[in-house]
Amino acid sequence: NQVSFKSQTLSVLVFPRKLKYLVMLHSGAGMSEPSPAAAPERLPFSQVTQEDLVFFKKILPGRTITDPDLLESSNVDWLKTVRGSSEVLLRPQTTEEVSQILSYCNSRNLAVNPQGGNTGLVGGSVPVYDEIILSTALMNNILTFDRISGILTCQAGCVLENLSLYLEERDYIMPLDLGAKGSCHIGGNVATNAGGLRLLRYGSLRGTVLGLEVVLADGRVLDCLATLRKDNTGYDLKQLFIGSEGTLGFITAVSILCPRKPKSVNVIFLGCETFEQLLQTFQLCRGMLGEILSAFEFLDSECMRLLVTHLKLPNPITECPFYVVIETSGSDPTHDQQKLHNFLEEAMASSLVSDGTVATEDSKIKTLWSMRERVTEALTHEGFTYKYDISLPVERIYQLVTDMRTHLGGRAKSVVGYGHVGDGNLHLNITSPAKDPALLAAIEPFIYEWTASCQGSISAEHGLGLKKRNYIYYSKPSQAVALMGNIKAMLDPKGILNPYKTLPDKLK
Amino acid sequence: NQVSFKSQTLSVLVFPRKLKYLVMLHSGAGMSEPSPAAAPERLPFSQVTQEDLVFFKKILPGRTITDPDLLESSNVDWLKTVRGSSEVLLRPQTTEEVSQILSYCNSRNLAVNPQGGNTGLVGGSVPVYDEIILSTALMNNILTFDRISGILTCQAGCVLENLSLYLEERDYIMPLDLGAKGSCHIGGNVATNAGGLRLLRYGSLRGTVLGLEVVLADGRVLDCLATLRKDNTGYDLKQLFIGSEGTLGFITAVSILCPRKPKSVNVIFLGCETFEQLLQTFQLCRGMLGEILSAFEFLDSECMRLLVTHLKLPNPITECPFYVVIETSGSDPTHDQQKLHNFLEEAMASSLVSDGTVATEDSKIKTLWSMRERVTEALTHEGFTYKYDISLPVERIYQLVTDMRTHLGGRAKSVVGYGHVGDGNLHLNITSPAKDPALLAAIEPFIYEWTASCQGSISAEHGLGLKKRNYIYYSKPSQAVALMGNIKAMLDPKGILNPYKTLPDKLK
Missing domain, CATH: 3.30.465.10 (Uridine Diphospho-n-acetylenolpyruvylglucosamine Reductase; domain 3)
Known part of the structure; x- marks a missing residue:
């Protein structure tokens, strides 16, 4: 990230x-x-x-x-x-x-x-x-x-x-x-x-x-x-x-x-109205795309706002509360596209997703991926960012974001969530115009206690380092x-x- | 095994x-x-x-x-x-x-x-x-x-x-x-x-x-x-x-x-004339079956002889120096069968395999798998078995078997090779009517030195234990x-x- x-x-x-x-x-x-x-x-x-x-x-x-x-x-x-x-x-x-x-x-x-x-x-x-x-x-x-x-x-x-x-x-x-x-x-x-x-x-x-x-x-x-x-x-x-x-x-x-x-790579960018629908989309995806699924990533509408505002990246679909990047990698382009097509048809028919776009060529694949990959960069334009990298049971990951928003009330500039749905890994970032010890005191240990209460990990992939x-x-x-x-x-x-690191x- | x-x-x-x-x-x-x-x-x-x-x-x-x-x-x-x-x-x-x-x-x-x-x-x-x-x-x-x-x-x-x-x-x-x-x-x-x-x-x-x-x-x-x-x-x-x-x-x-x-499982049992052709079949298979390939196992004609003799298992294809069990697991039966079909066509056309049979239903899948899974059992009927579980670069694995045969001359009852081609893991077994210290002295340390000379492992998956x-x-x-x-x-x-174990x- x-x-x-x-x-x-x-x-x-x-x-x-x-x-x-x-x-x-x-x-x-x-x-x-x-x-x-x-x-x-x-x-x-x-x-x-x-x-x-x-x-x-x-x-x-x-x-x-x-x-x-x-x-x-x-x-x-x-x-x-x-x-x-x-x-x-x-x-x-x-x-x-x-x-x-x-x-x-x-x-x-x-x-x-x-x-x-x-x-x-x-x-x-x-x-x-x-x-x-x-x-x-x-x-x-x-x-x-x-x-x-x-x-x-x-x-x-x-x-x-x-x-x-x-x-x-x-x-x-x-x-x-x-x-x-x-x-x-x-x-x-x-x-x-x-x-x-x-x-x-x-x-x-x-x-x-x-x-x-x-x-x-x-x-x-x-x-x-x-x-x-x-x-x-x-x-x-x-x-x-x-x-x-x-x-x-x-x-x-x-x-x-x-x-x-892989001989064939496809990327789809979808919008969901609720996180519950996003999770259902993930389950559908695992069943229908099976062995060709290679990534299932998400960002919320706050992330999209930062990408549009700070990096001038246009939203490739209509505005939604949640966005998903799905990648498939396989050995047969025809089979992969058929699987994708069947999945999209099912996802649309069951109203799990509200809008979406598919990319099969390299340049568009890169454009869609950048919506997910450049969130960290967009955040650096916000001022101070308090960064968290949390592992949780996948059905809980977004609840931490909404609980944090409620908990912080108006104290943060923005509270954004994105990450690796497939791995149960949330990147929760809280921004503020400047360093704010009171805000920090409101975030911690709240976030660690919340994570511990779900047997989660306070560092999924970043490590512990000094911080x-x-x-x-x-x-x-x-x-x-x-x-x-x-x-x-x-x-x-x-x-x-x-x-002074790790331990x-x-x-x- | x-x-x-x-x-x-x-x-x-x-x-x-x-x-x-x-x-x-x-x-x-x-x-x-x-x-x-x-x-x-x-x-x-x-x-x-x-x-x-x-x-x-x-x-x-x-x-x-x-x-x-x-x-x-x-x-x-x-x-x-x-x-x-x-x-x-x-x-x-x-x-x-x-x-x-x-x-x-x-x-x-x-x-x-x-x-x-x-x-x-x-x-x-x-x-x-x-x-x-x-x-x-x-x-x-x-x-x-x-x-x-x-x-x-x-x-x-x-x-x-x-x-x-x-x-x-x-x-x-x-x-x-x-x-x-x-x-x-x-x-x-x-x-x-x-x-x-x-x-x-x-x-x-x-x-x-x-x-x-x-x-x-x-x-x-x-x-x-x-x-x-x-x-x-x-x-x-x-x-x-x-x-x-x-x-x-x-x-x-x-x-x-x-x-x-997986929603669809298929098993094919193939015969190859040479180990070189078996390796080429493996490469072809990885390319054409890609993400649905779930096993690539082999046994040699000596293994087949033991299965037929001791366990009365009939050889499902014509006699060959080498046999391969390939399994695919996927999410779409039609796609999987198409991939298999294309692979088999190519393997036959390029004369990599000389005979083969496909199983899509459970009972026949089990029958074909038993040709690989029951080799260990067949070996127990041979008398003494000196067992080795070696990891090597995949292109070398059968050379150890042929070198061992040459090295032992007529001293062993049989020298058989089988194992996990996909993992570079050979199970080499040498049988003898009874315990034979002279045979053992001919096998070891020859086999360990041979393995070490290829930077292999003397225990791929069995561990070290006491022995x-x-x-x-x-x-x-x-x-x-x-x-x-x-x-x-x-x-x-x-x-x-x-x-007294491992160390x-x-x-x-």
Whole structure:
């Protein structure tokens, strides 16, 4: 649920560089950092010395960045809500270099912030204080691709969109797709267990990632870079690193199972009068489109208003309270269109949908998809945005939006809901002209308590990062969090890897 | 790759009950235990005392089994190749009971063998010495099923086939299916990360299992029984227990995402002259059947000979060196049959297949499937069987069979290959009239070295259990195995859970 970052560069601003946690008030960005998630005290890591820099420059000549201007875009997150004050950005090219750097940092007790495309939404991808930024940007080689099995092996810094283009030429696709594809790195996708737009069809990265190469905090290289669909020889260690947000190890390479490129893709954009009808449409769709259904996404009329107002995107159908984007991918265009036709006929006849449009050609497909993909971008024009990424039983997802509207009354500028219906994943965003602590206090812990009361998850796909780490107990019992702490202590006893992220400040 | 156990009962034999590792030479069964995998010395666990039995009987009145005859079938594995000498079988009904038992056993330093349906093939599901058998047999309640999302929650002892029947009445199916479905428990399936016949279509349990409840070695209950498709709040602890063969925790409940029941299922049985043609057929099939392909399995002519000879199953087509079972599952019978028709026409026209038959009705579908599912059963009539479950790049899988035949010359009775082409998973079985150490020495380590030279896995889906644990280094680097040891020590410091399994006797 992020916009495409392809042609975007972050404006270079000059910030005071000191060991202090800075928050930004920046036009077009929302500081959504609630007080319990504010950074804790800086932990007693060492500070980078001239000697350290000499060492880094010896290992990475020309790739040890200390120029503050060049460091700027790596110190600030994409939402411009969190920034660190790192003075060193390291750009290794090989696993061996990463190993040497981490071994050194661990012995020197220097904290490290692993960084991919820096497109995360929870402050996980930037330093909090002066952590050394260890970037995958130059680790962007494709290592192997097997045209029979569809298994791709690549370095962690490959940009998702580049991998997609590479595969499409070979008649395959990546099993994940997300708005940030133009910038995000596959290593970062794996580290955050990114979900995205194709999860409904191809499943999560826990099933499609077949192997990982990881450098541990002390520099040891863990080679689990298998390229096998099945391997039951001992514990599946790679799973520890999927979704651990760089706190347990630094992912250097990934192998992933890629689906065949579908021969036929169709997208329909529909309008529904009620969310109940939208859910019925989803059920009908699952039954009638079956194995060719590849996405079922929604946005509400508030989202549409923002798209029209801020991005000048025209509404492709008549105005409705709810909009749905349905994608099909299949191997036979005639069969797929027949299935779509039958589904639409049934949906219209039973009055589940009030208007709709179908796209079969690439440019119109992209136009319809942009209505869903660019909501995040439209939101950045609203001022402050308080962002939530909630997993719920699918029949409850919109109730949270309406309950929140009632609960907040006139206090918010807008309360918008969109997301992945097929996965029970709601993106709830609340905007305000400026940062508003009273509004925040009205939202939280209300939203977390509401979610917990439905056994939902307070982070479906974004992770916990810096911003959400202290809310983990709303979704996980204390026994589980304690065990996570044990795993962290086992793999990174000095805690140098991405400190202040994922795990809460205090274990219960 | 196991036969249906539904109507089968193990013959009750009287064995000496003493603290000794016994191997069985039994008609119709093969002792495939190679010497390096032979059980290590009994570890210094406590022995069960009368006081212990008093405690167990208080917690589990009527469900603490000490009658040797009743214990017999729990002490011996399905292949009748490994047996323990446990004197206590405990049959809890609730998670709380499991927690009390493990807490007690841990404090008393009593070893425990978690047991589901006892259908494993690597000696993982039975005690090695006098471990207490802790069975899931009475934990067989379905807890919840959500008809909208298709998410099932149940206790660990539910028999896979019962879950399938329950779901089919509700228009859903289980995402996994295997020959042992009539006996195996879902908890055991998860603990061994079972693959089976539907993995090609629905992916592995790592993607479909959404939540687990697990009792740790010290009796702590870890509640990760989420029913959400997406949840990125911290490390995904449940993954540790999937495929850990009961060595890290005792799974008490499972939640799993179930696919819709397909409206149309077709099975075709084909013959190919060469394995190269079989692989080309697979490629053609993936292209032309696309999203409706749900299985692509093979057996060789040696398998067919055993099916015909021992089980009197008639070959449904003319004799061929290779046979293929292809299954399609879809939502539109007309479309599916058209796709199948087009595929068959193309396969015949290009001379990839030499003969074939199609089944669309249930009884014939079952008949064709039995040609693949009952190979394991047919093998038990051959005398000794040395069983291997290998993952390889798909284009290499049959080369291992032919290389093995050449390598063994006339030493084996038969060398047969079958398995899951779609997953690159070969089941290689070598038979002999009786146990034959010279034959074994010719097979191993040849087979493991061959597999390692292709970066394959020496256990694709069966796990390591007792039999394969010491071969782990052929598929995993020592760094990884050491880390597995750390995880075991963290979760089960006294090592009471399923000792002598999964991890090798010596860490490198």
